[in-house]
Amino acid sequence: MSTRPHLEAARALIGAPGSRRNIPTPAAVLDLDAFDKNLARMALRAKAAGLALRPHAKSHKCSWIAKRQIAAGAVGVCCAKLAEAEALAAAGIGAIHVTSPIAGEAPAQRAAALARSLADFRIVIDHPDGAAELGAAALSPIQVLIDVDVGTGRTGVSGIEPALEVARTIAAQPNLRLIGVQGYGGHWQHMEGANARASATAGGMARLSAVISALRNAGAEIRVVTGGGTGTFEADAAQGVLNEVQPGSYAFMDREYREALKSDPDGEFEQSLTIAATVISVNHPRWVTLDAGLKAFSTDGPPPVPATAKFAGCGYRFFGDEHGLLMRPDGGTVGRGERVELVPGHIDPTMDRYDVLWLVRGDVLEDVVPIEARGASQ
Amino acid sequence: MSTRPHLEAARALIGAPGSRRNIPTPAAVLDLDAFDKNLARMALRAKAAGLALRPHAKSHKCSWIAKRQIAAGAVGVCCAKLAEAEALAAAGIGAIHVTSPIAGEAPAQRAAALARSLADFRIVIDHPDGAAELGAAALSPIQVLIDVDVGTGRTGVSGIEPALEVARTIAAQPNLRLIGVQGYGGHWQHMEGANARASATAGGMARLSAVISALRNAGAEIRVVTGGGTGTFEADAAQGVLNEVQPGSYAFMDREYREALKSDPDGEFEQSLTIAATVISVNHPRWVTLDAGLKAFSTDGPPPVPATAKFAGCGYRFFGDEHGLLMRPDGGTVGRGERVELVPGHIDPTMDRYDVLWLVRGDVLEDVVPIEARGASQ
Numbered sequence: 001m002s003t004r005p006h007l008e009a010a011r012a013l014i015g016a017p018g019s020r021r022n023i024p025t026p027a028a029v030l031d032l033d034a035f036d037k038n039l040a041r042m043a044l045r046a047k048a049a050g051l052a053l054r055p056h057a058k059s060h061k062c063s064w065i066a067k068r069q070i071a072a073g074a075v076g077v078c079c080a081k082l083a084e085a086e087a088l089a090a091a092g093i094g095a096i097h098v099t100s101p102i103a104g105e106a107p108a109q110r111a112a113a114l115a116r117s118l119a120d121f122r123i124v125i126d127h128p129d130g131a132a133e134l135g136a137a138a139l140s141p142i143q144v145l146i147d148v149d150v151g152t153g154r155t156g157v158s159g160i161e162p163a164l165e166v167a168r169t170i171a172a173q174p175n176l177r178l179i180g181v182q183g184y185g186g187h188w189q190h191m192e193g194a195n196a197r198a199s200a201t202a203g204g205m206a207r208l209s210a211v212i213s214a215l216r217n218a219g220a221e222i223r224v225v226t227g228g229g230t231g232t233f234e235a236d237a238a239q240g241v242l243n244e245v246q247p248g249s250y251a252f253m254d255r256e257y258r259e260a261l262k263s264d265p266d267g268e269f270e271q272s273l274t275i276a277a278t279v280i281s282v283n284h285p286r287w288v289t290l291d292a293g294l295k296a297f298s299t300d301g302p303p304p305v306p307a308t309a310k311f312a313g314c315g316y317r318f319f320g321d322e323h324g325l326l327m328r329p330d331g332g333t334v335g336r337g338e339r340v341e342l343v344p345g346h347i348d349p350t351m352d353r354y355d356v357l358w359l360v361r362g363d364v365l366e367d368v369v370p371i372e373a374r375g376a377s378q
Numbered sequence: 379m380s381t382r383p384h385l386e387a388a389r390a391l392i393g394a395p396g397s398r399r400n401i402p403t404p405a406a407v408l409d410l411d412a413f414d415k416n417l418a419r420m421a422l423r424a425k426a427a428g429l430a431l432r433p434h435a436k437s438h439k440c441s442w443i444a445k446r447q448i449a450a451g452a453v454g455v456c457c458a459k460l461a462e463a464e465a466l467a468a469a470g471i472g473a474i475h476v477t478s479p480i481a482g483e484a485p486a487q488r489a490a491a492l493a494r495s496l497a498d499f500r501i502v503i504d505h506p507d508g509a510a511e512l513g514a515a516a517l518s519p520i521q522v523l524i525d526v527d528v529g530t531g532r533t534g535v536s537g538i539e540p541a542l543e544v545a546r547t548i549a550a551q552p553n554l555r556l557i558g559v560q561g562y563g564g565h566w567q568h569m570e571g572a573n574a575r576a577s578a579t580a581g582g583m584a585r586l587s588a589v590i591s592a593l594r595n596a597g598a599e600i601r602v603v604t605g606g607g608t609g610t611f612e613a614d615a616a617q618g619v620l621n622e623v624q625p626g627s628y629a630f631m632d633r634e635y636r637e638a639l640k641s642d643p644d645g646e647f648e649q650s651l652t653i654a655a656t657v658i659s660v661n662h663p664r665w666v667t668l669d670a671g672l673k674a675f676s677t678d679g680p681p682p683v684p685a686t687a688k689f690a691g692c693g694y695r696f697f698g699d700e701h702g703l704l705m706r707p708d709g710g711t712v713g714r715g716e717r718v719e720l721v722p723g724h725i726d727p728t729m730d731r732y733d734v735l736w737l738v739r740g741d742v743l744e745d746v747v748p749i750e751a752r753g754a755s756q
Contacts, residue, residue, distance in 0.1 A: 024756040080700040103714040155659040281533040294727040322458040336481040349672040378402040
């Protein structure tokens with residue numbers, strides 16, 4: 001018996017009229033018309049701003065998306081973790097920047113192996129011991145960047161002196177090449193209002209600029225200044241500290257971003273990704289039960305909302321691990337087997353649940369592609 | 379390049395002293411001593427109560443666990459969805475009861491295929507159209523149970539008349555065999571206090587009993603009465619309506635169950651499953667940063683708590699998709715690369731993130747097994 005017979009059977013739907021409604025659910029569904037527009041729009045914004053575009057693959061985990069982003073002008077992708085980078089490298093992505101520091105000998109050896117096998121591999125460092133570990137593992141040159149804490153307190157050196165110390169340790173390692181710095185303010189991305197995001201970003205970018213000046217004064221070559229996300233693109237472009245940006249969610253969008261960014265230029269992307277669900281029980285007078293619950297969506301953001309017109313405004317509530325409750329539309333009947341597509345609350349941890357992405361145009365399934373780095377958080 | 383080099387490399391750790399601390403993180407780690415005790419204890423409770431034990435595989439998704447449960451006396455397992463059943467069937471599990479109704483022709487055909495290939499397959503139905511669909515797809519006899527809503531309003535027939543109607547539709551399908559009923563109160567499982575759970579369960583079981591009587595009076599053979607979970611075992615055993623129970627979390631436990639069940643007999647299971655994480659950044663004076671965040675744990679339950687003694691009482695907070703914040707222990711230093719194991723808030727959607735389960739005894743890694751039905755919610 002096959003391990004996933006429903007996937008094999010569903011490939012037969014490709015190209016059939018109405019096949020979008022026959023995808024086995026729950027499923028991550030990508031509307032290609034909206035996705036194409038999002039890719040083109042971000043490429044245009046980056047080009048107009050003179051910024052290198054390196055989209056973050058932690059949002060999608062999928063080589064097909066990464067290849068489309070690179071074809072649309074991206075210089076490569078970012079990965080959050082080594083395993084994510086390894087999975088995308090195995091699928092043919094040759095330009096990867098790892099945005100989280102690593103710790104320990106085994107991860108250092110994995111990073112060194114990636115550097116040997118990829119045309120363009122880079123990784124951030126935020127501690128002298130991290131530089132020493134990676135230097136010891138490096139059998140060939142590795143491009144590294146100093147990760148600078150711009151106010152989140154999550155990763156990164158905390159200021160000028162620690163940055164200089166990391167730079168000295170890097171310089172002492174024959175196979176490490178310092179090429180730049182990273183400053184990423186994750187907590188700025190979902191602030192409501194372009195002005196609030198710009199003002200928070202300005203404070204962080206001032207810290208980053210001070211570190212860059214000190215490193216340059218100490219003789220370091222800082223060629224790449226990378227950071228930023230979907231929510232701070234306008235601010236990053238205006239402030240001019242970064243020369244490379246790492247947005248991820250723009251390709252898909254989600255409820256959290258839609259509500260924070262509204263009609264700001266940063267929010268002018270279409271909802272291309274939905275989670276398709278099926279009504280599997282209709283016995284309650286006030287609601288119906290969907291086959292998509294806590295395992296189908298992340299719950300850290302706002303709850304999903306229906307994208308299917310018939311269910312517009314109908315509230316969704318998690319109904320255990322496997323199910324969701326969807327209020328019945330006023331005056332309408334709902335049948336067993338009916339399909340509902342929903343906008344997820346937060347895209348990154350939602351996409352990370354799915355093994356495949358269903359590509360649709362209009363009501364036709366065009367292809368099914370693997371999400372190779374799903375679950376690759378190691 | 380391999381798609382998951384860290385997994386291949388880590389298999390070399392098996393049997394090495396201290397290897398538990400070298401598992402690539404984030405990782406789902408099963409303490410076999412605690413797990414063995416949990417399995418033995420539940421087997422004993424079920425035997426003493428005269429209840430057939432059919433553990434729910436939606437908690438673990440893993441054939442290795444299912445086989446151990448069956449070896450310890452379980453009559454088979456439950457699966458929430460067809461894809462979960464298909465994955466476990468492909469891995470050699472022969473006795474599967476599907477606990478959610480399905481809707482549509484394609485799912486009915488998948489259920490029929492499972493019935494043909496398994497020694498003991500069963501599925502629930504909660505609507506006459508579901509019986510008609512499954513009957514039309516059935517090329518050989520299929521065992522079915524009527525799912526009865528015992529108060530959750532999620533799935534199940536809403537009372538006696540709808541139950542009789544479903545029974546009549548089943549009887550009209552030559553290849554459907556009605557063998558029993560299911561009544562599961564998911565919302566009862568986490569109520570605090572054995573008395574509260576017993577009282578809620580009693581109300582639901584009264585509804586179930588009324589349906590059973592009506593079905594028997596109408597000539598139906600109701601051999602199997604299945605339901606229940608880890609939290610209501612004592613109540614289910616005392617009330618005597620069910621003759622088969624479906625607990626899942628007892629094998630692992632989680633923070634949500636620990637806090638609701640405390641030292642009730644229902645809660646006398648050990649925490650066998652932890653999520654291992656690594657400290658990857660130590661630059662902040664008040665906290666350190668772990669490599670386990672929103673993608674490593676479900677967030678619907680309470681936040682994870684450290685199980686590692688050094689970090690006892692240190693608060694964990696989600697720090698974005700990829701990271702967690704862990705407060706520093708009083709007076710202790712924390713090094714980059716240090717390991718922390720954490721008790722997850724809610725086990726089922728947490729396990730559903732991981733491709734493999736790391737089996738440890740003491741500080742030694744004994745084996746790594748696949749979680750075959752991870753993500754199989756279709």
